[in-house]
Amino acid sequence: MSNLICPHCRTQVPRGATVCTGCQAEVKYGPANGLFGAAFLAAAVVGYKVGHMLPDSMSFGGWIAGLAVFGGLSAVIQKFYGDRVVFNRVYRTR
Numbered sequence: 001m002s003n004l005i006c007p008h009c010r011t012q013v014p015r016g017a018t019v020c021t022g023c024q025a026e027v028k029y030g031p032a033n034g035l036f037g038a039a040f041l042a043a044a045v046v047g048y049k050v051g052h053m054l055p056d057s058m059s060f061g062g063w064i065a066g067l068a069v070f071g072g073l074s075a076v077i078q079k080f081y082g083d084r085v086v087f088n089r090v091y092r093t094r
């Protein structure tokens with residue numbers, strides 16, 4: 001367990017904390033939600049295309065292809081972004 005250093009105020013923040021103790025920046029872990037949304041969209045497109053290439057009796061193949069794409073992309077996202085930590089400083093203007 002190593003401490004994280006807040007890039008905004010250089011405070012050491014214990015890994016797992018959700019807020020920087022120095023400047024109240026939000027600490028977020030793991031991949032951005034948008035990445036999974038993009039993976040889901042890509043999977044839906046692939047599933048749709050594959051489903052239309054197959055005869056009606058085989059249309060479930062589209063779901064399987066879509067799930068496979070989503071699973072694969074999710075694994076890649078986790079591999080590259082699973083350790084990501086973002087300090088999201090909230091600037092209060094009011």
Ligand SMILES: [Zn+2]
Binds near residue numbers: 006009022023
């Ligand atoms: Zn900070």
